[in-house]
Amino acid sequence: MILYLCKRLLMMLPMLLGITLVSFAVIQLAPGSPSDLMVDMNPQVSDLARERLHKFYGLDKPVLEQYWNWLKNLAALDFGQSFAPDGRPVWDKIVERLPITVSINVLSLLLTFLVALPLGVYSAVHRGSWLDKGITIFVFIGFAAPTFWLALLAMMLFGVHLGWLPISGIQAMNHDALSWGGKAADYASHLFLPVLLSSFVSLAGLSRYMRSNMLEVIAQDYITTARAKGLRERAVICRHALRNALMPVITILGLSVPGLIGGSVIFESVFAIPGMGKLFYDGVMARDYPLIMGCLVLGAGLTLLGNLLADIGYALADPRVRREGR
Amino acid sequence: MIGAAIRTRIRTAICGSFILLSVTTAGGAGDCPATGDTVVIATIGDATSMIPMITSDTASHEMSAFCYNGLLKYDKDLSLVGDLAQSWRISEDNLTITFYLRQNVRFHDGQPYTAHDALFNWRFMVDPATPTGYSYDYEQVAEAEVLDDYTFQVRYAAPYAPGLASWTLPQMPRHLLEGQDPRQSPLSRHPVGTGPYLFRQWNPGESLTLSYNRDYFEGRPCLDAVVYRIIPDLATIFMELSALGLDWSTLTPVQYQRQANSEFFQNNFNKYKYLSSSYSFIGWNMRDPRFQDIRIRRAMSHAIDRREIIKGVLLGMGQEATGPLKPGTYWYNPNVPRYEYDPQKALQLFKEAGWELAPDGRLRNAGGDPFDFVLITNQGNTSRQNAGVFIQYRLAQVGIKVDLRVIEWTSFLQEFVNQRRFDAVLLGWTIPPDPSPSLYSVFHSSNRDPGKLNITGYASQELDALLEQELKVLEQTERKVLHDRIQEIIARDQPYTFLYLPQALPIVHRRFQGIEETSSGISHNFIRWHVPQEQQMRPYIFMER
Numbered sequence: 001m002i003l004y005l006c007k008r009l010l011m012m013l014p015m016l017l018g019i020t021l022v023s024f025a026v027i028q029l030a031p032g033s034p035s036d037l038m039v040d041m042n043p044q045v046s047d048l049a050r051e052r053l054h055k056f057y058g059l060d061k062p063v064l065e066q067y068w069n070w071l072k073n074l075a076a077l078d079f080g081q082s083f084a085p086d087g088r089p090v091w092d093k094i095v096e097r098l099p100i101t102v103s104i105n106v107l108s109l110l111l112t113f114l115v116a117l118p119l120g121v122y123s124a125v126h127r128g129s130w131l132d133k134g135i136t137i138f139v140f141i142g143f144a145a146p147t148f149w150l151a152l153l154a155m156m157l158f159g160v161h162l163g164w165l166p167i168s169g170i171q172a173m174n175h176d177a178l179s180w181g182g183k184a185a186d187y188a189s190h191l192f193l194p195v196l197l198s199s200f201v202s203l204a205g206l207s208r209y210m211r212s213n214m215l216e217v218i219a220q221d222y223i224t225t226a227r228a229k230g231l232r233e234r235a236v237i238c239r240h241a242l243r244n245a246l247m248p249v250i251t252i253l254g255l256s257v258p259g260l261i262g263g264s265v266i267f268e269s270v271f272a273i274p275g276m277g278k279l280f281y282d283g284v285m286a287r288d289y290p291l292i293m294g295c296l297v298l299g300a301g302l303t304l305l306g307n308l309l310a311d312i313g314y315a316l317a318d319p320r321v322r323r324e325g326r
Numbered sequence: 327m328i329g330a331a332i333r334t335r336i337r338t339a340i341c342g343s344f345i346l347l348s349v350t351t352a353g354g355a356g357d358c359p360a361t362g363d364t365v366v367i368a369t370i371g372d373a374t375s376m377i378p379m380i381t382s383d384t385a386s387h388e389m390s391a392f393c394y395n396g397l398l399k400y401d402k403d404l405s406l407v408g409d410l411a412q413s414w415r416i417s418e419d420n421l422t423i424t425f426y427l428r429q430n431v432r433f434h435d436g437q438p439y440t441a442h443d444a445l446f447n448w449r450f451m452v453d454p455a456t457p458t459g460y461s462y463d464y465e466q467v468a469e470a471e472v473l474d475d476y477t478f479q480v481r482y483a484a485p486y487a488p489g490l491a492s493w494t495l496p497q498m499p500r501h502l503l504e505g506q507d508p509r510q511s512p513l514s515r516h517p518v519g520t521g522p523y524l525f526r527q528w529n530p531g532e533s534l535t536l537s538y539n540r541d542y543f544e545g546r547p548c549l550d551a552v553v554y555r556i557i558p559d560l561a562t563i564f565m566e567l568s569a570l571g572l573d574w575s576t577l578t579p580v581q582y583q584r585q586a587n588s589e590f591f592q593n594n595f596n597k598y599k600y601l602s603s604s605y606s607f608i609g610w611n612m613r614d615p616r617f618q619d620i621r622i623r624r625a626m627s628h629a630i631d632r633r634e635i636i637k638g639v640l641l642g643m644g645q646e647a648t649g650p651l652k653p654g655t656y657w658y659n660p661n662v663p664r665y666e667y668d669p670q671k672a673l674q675l676f677k678e679a680g681w682e683l684a685p686d687g688r689l690r691n692a693g694g695d696p697f698d699f700v701l702i703t704n705q706g707n708t709s710r711q712n713a714g715v716f717i718q719y720r721l722a723q724v725g726i727k728v729d730l731r732v733i734e735w736t737s738f739l740q741e742f743v744n745q746r747r748f749d750a751v752l753l754g755w756t757i758p759p760d761p762s763p764s765l766y767s768v769f770h771s772s773n774r775d776p777g778k779l780n781i782t783g784y785a786s787q788e789l790d791a792l793l794e795q796e797l798k799v800l801e802q803t804e805r806k807v808l809h810d811r812i813q814e815i816i817a818r819d820q821p822y823t824f825l826y827l828p829q830a831l832p833i834v835h836r837r838f839q840g841i842e843e844t845s846s847g848i849s850h851n852f853i854r855w856h857v858p859q860e861q862q863m864r865p866y867i868f869m870e871r
Contacts, residue, residue, distance in 0.1 A: 168562050
């Protein structure tokens with residue numbers, strides 16, 4: 001098992017290197033450069049200023065040299081400094097946005113699992129019933145409706161008409177003056193709608209997945225055996241069927257890990273949440289290379305890690321995988 | 327600290343050795359009928375840095391403006407008046423400007439503001455290590471010196487008309503910035519200036535809080551605090567207004583004319599409107615022989631209905647543009663050739679240029695080629711994109727097929743505009759209070775090279791000479807004569823089809839009193855905005871962090 005782990009970890013390095021190389025190349029291919037935003041279409045900019053800015057960002061050097069410098073810094077876990085005028089370290093920028101993005105994503109992932117799994121199981125067990133059909137329609141509405149539109153409707157109802165919840169942002173203006181409990185309540189009321197909505201839109205995928213897995217398992221011989229030996233239906237479903245049907249869900253969990261740090265630009269813009277999605281999007285629009293690379297490396301690292309975790313989860317759950325690895 | 331504010335405003339008629347004096351008596355809280363309350367302002371983008379001169383985004387400039395002063399500033403009529411400089415003098419030969427600074431002005435950290443700071447700010451701007459795009463104006467200064475603690479003098483190598491206006495430069499503290507990399511300086515996250523508001527807190531991507539400066543040299547501002555909330559989505563901003571979560575924002579024409587007309591909005595908000603300082607236009611690429619023909623360009627201007635665009639796209643909230651300057655300002659010349667919507671006249675002009683309506687309804691030349699072209703515009707400006715559709719429709723009526731293409735901003739600039747790879751471009755320019763440098767960059771033939779700002783490739787010797795001459799003349803009335811002529815030539819030659827100037831549509835909560843609506847906006851007397859005690863909604867609680 002340890003050997004298997006080491007092998008997998010070693011395999012990740014060249015993969016990560018490849019990802020950074022491709023990302024770096026692709027960013028360079030995008031038209032425009034970081035200094036454009038400062039100088040283009042600005043009548044007050046002279047050629048001299050343009051050149052200076054170019055040099056300032058190290059853009060006068062060959063691309064390979066730029067990549068090499070970036071890589072050297074990365075080896076020392078230095079993500080470099082943002083090209084934005086504030087010139088702050090990329091890592092600081094990411095770190096200040098991570099908590100809010102991760103908490104929203106973790107909460108909504110939990111909520112999604114909590115709701116989608118029972119829905120899926122129920123649909124499978126009562127396949128073809130009216131409730132099954134109702135659930136299907138419900139989750140697909142969430143899947144099909146544009147998030148920003150749902151969000152605006154929810155804001156209008158809860159924020160403007162009923163006045164129960166704040167509309168946007170993550171904290172009230174008097175947040176700092178609140179007690180510890182008040183702060184928690186403040187966060188909760190601000191995060192309620194974003195978490196609820198982002199779970200709602202991802203219900204469909206997971207519940208459908210759960211439903212089809214469950215159907216597959218129920219059709220297996222060992223379920224028939226379990227029933228034949230006189231087990232109660234409840235025990236058959238919960239103990240025998242569910243456990244096996246959950247196996248592939250581990251993969252989904254693993255694949256969700258990189259999603260935890262990613263945010264949706266549209267979603268964050270609508271709720272005015274200062275999250276990773278907006279940070280990355282603005283970085284791309286401003287051609288802020290170090291920031292883009294920082295986000296990409298983090299995402300790539302987490303994707304690889306997620307895959308690894310999923311595999312480990314598999315290995316733990318399924319002895320066959322363990323043996324193959326040896 | 328008492329006494330009514332006596333403000334003597336003097337036009338910037340700069341000539342000879344007049345001493346220009348702008349006396350502003352500092353007032354105390356006595357100028358405020360009431361103090362207290364907070365204004366919450368919506369902005370769609372966060373600031374990037376609080377050192378404004380190294381940024382190019384509006385948010386950074388707007389937010390940091392509360393913390394800083396220039397030597398000079400623009401008043402509500404867009405004339406230059408003293409700010410940190412009490413008065414200034416321009417020498418006989420038009421080469422030297424001497425600024426006489428206010429005494430007893432202090433930075434937020436208690437350090438006095440002196441001429442040494444002024445000198446430092448000039449050095450900062452011309453230092454090659456400063457990553458700024460705005461150094462050009464300051465590089466024209468040959469020599470700058472401190473005559474005494476409160477007298478600062480700059481000497482230009484040659485008379486430079488836009489020079490005076492460039493001294494609206496925000497004055498940064500020398501003692502905190504000297505010898506530092508501006509991008510690493512704490513000032514970029516925590517401004518320390520001389521302005522009416524002190525920096526309090528910045529939650530990146532979320533909000534920025536400023537509180538009043540009790541020692542401000544023009545007297546304490548009446549509102550206790552200013553909070554910017556960053557809300558990238560316009561629909562969300564509108565929701566927040568509806569829930570009274572915001573006090574001040576800008577509306578879109580649809581919101582202004584329809585959504586914000588409800589009883590709720592009329593009871594709670596005041597809407598304002600003023601002409602914004604920017605215009606939209608179509609630039610005709612004169613590297614294309616078709617657009618080199620002045621008759622074709624004039625025909626295009628006749629074929630497009632500007633009134634319809636203003637009515638349909640801006641819901642009437644805009645004004646027709648006749649040239650590159652803003653109607654209602656000192657420099658604007660209304661007596662220029664105009665191009666009324668007249669498709670018949672357009673067809674007549676096309677015919678003279680060799681293009682006729684063929685039986686199939688297309689405009690064709692003698693060889694039978696149809697007159698088709700691609701009109702490009704940038705993503706993100708909805709009004710402009712919609713205007714493109716109206717243009718497409720009107721030109722189709724004179725037999726021209728227009729392909730409208732919307733392109734992401736950076737690609738739009740790099741791949742198309744800067745490389746001159748376009749037939750026609752739909753774009754906008756802002757109109758600075760002093761129009762000279764931008765007119766020179768946009769219309770002088772020396773700026774036709776790829777990457778520069780004369781994007782259409784327009785070249786007129788007559789105009790070039792006037793633009794060059796204009797930069798060297800400092801006398802205001804003489805400059806005005808030259809500017810009038812410049813506008814006539816541009817309107818005559820139509821390198822652009824000038825379309826419209828949109829109106830800015832701010833909305834402010836009703837409780838704020840003392841707002842003066844002028845042609846340049848509503849914020850010029852912001853420090854005198856106030857809320858009567860009994861109507862205050864958001865008391866600001868000071869917290870040391």
